[in-house]
Amino acid sequence: MRAILVKEDKSLVWSEVPEPTPRDGEIIIDIHAAALNRADLMQRAGNYPPPPGWPDWMGLEVSGVVSWVPAGCKWRVGDRVCALLGGGGYAERVAVPADMALPIPEGISMVEAAAIPEAFATSFLNLILEGRMKKGDTVFIQGGASGLGMAAVQLAKYMGGKVVTTVGSDDKAAFVRTLGADVVINRKKEDIAAVLAQHPVDVAMDSVAGPHLGACLATMARGGRWIIISTLGGAMCEIDIRDFFRRGVYLIGSTLRSRSSEMKAQILDSLRDQVWSGFTSGKIKVVIHQTLPITQAEKAHAILEKQENLGKVVLVVKE
């Protein structure tokens, strides 16, 4: 089969690779579409290797058709699924633990389905499980127009939250308002902490962190949960601990990719139980910025590199 390999000069080449060999409890999916994530850019740069046991090539989420199952499996050959992967999605086929695949929600296309698992599982893990978000909470999401932000803003609204989010342009501000965001901060023009002081945050999903984190934490609601999931804005910051401990604020670090397959399966189960009806009812939309053929993976990466995307970018492997 073929997969996208990263060559020494960092170019992406559609190359011959060995067929996947399923381990106990794994199924094989014939991939139709694979969605991009910023982690792919980091992996391509050599900074984010896949967890042990997964293919070397990029790709954290796919949609497709089950083409092989072990005896006694809950899936049948021919089932349409989407799946969360530790890697290996930029390819024609992938072997994946049966529990890391989910049925494609009714009315959702293969392209849309590929863009669900990573963004929505990350949002669910952080807002609901780590953040213990409940109806009426004020939820802060960095990068509301990103692939992940598109999912998080809608999930927080679906769960009854008030959403405050950041964007880097006026176009993106208009976009996140269509997703339901209540308060939109243009990070290039406004002081984020000053706005948050007007809207004390109960739960934050923060992919930026950096030097402004301390000032933002100082505005949190009592007992608020601030979850750091990346450091796009930098890794160092100063925090006034006095203010922090008096208000009982929780600072939490979280990654989805490094969790065990069992834990990921639990997250996916809860996601299906609590959120799938949002897709089928049309209350939650999977917003696709652009689709490109898998052979144009470099062009697709450039969209994320330039921070142009409103929602997800998807590679089509098979029409």
Ligand SMILES: NC(=O)c1ccc[n+]([C@@H]2O[C@H](COP(=O)([O-])OP(=O)(O)OC[C@H]3O[C@@H](n4cnc5c(N)ncnc54)[C@H](OP(=O)(O)O)[C@@H]3O)[C@@H](O)[C@H]2O)c1
């Ligand atoms: N820990 C986890 O489990 C986990 C899981 C999934 C994703 N993530 C992280 O979440 C972030 C979003 O992922 P994604 O796939 O949705 O990415 P994406 O679609 O490429 O979006 C990233 C967006 O972040 C915003 N941003 C803010 N400050 C930035 C900066 N200093 N440099 C670059 N971008 C900046 C930009 O939007 P604006 O210009 O509109 O601000 C950019 O478009 C990534 O950092 C990713 O690694 C973490």
